[in-house]
Amino acid sequence: MIYPSVDKILNTIDSKYILIHAVSQRSKQIIENGYLQKKQNEYVCKKEIGRALEEIEAGLVKVIRK
Secondary structure, eight states: OOSSOHHHHTTTSOOHHHHHHHHHHHHHHHHHHOOOSSOGGGOSOOSHHHHHHHHHHHTSSOOOOO
């Protein structure tokens, strides 16, 4: 199961499609740059997608709709 729960994040982001797009963009940034918003040992997930979800849940990544 994915941590954090997608249902929790959908309380702040109203669309699953926008959430998926934001997570994919942020995980690509993590892979390319290696830059993390939190310290390495503060993440529960070890993979980039999970880390992107954690950052969005914590409010470290803002999702802006056009």
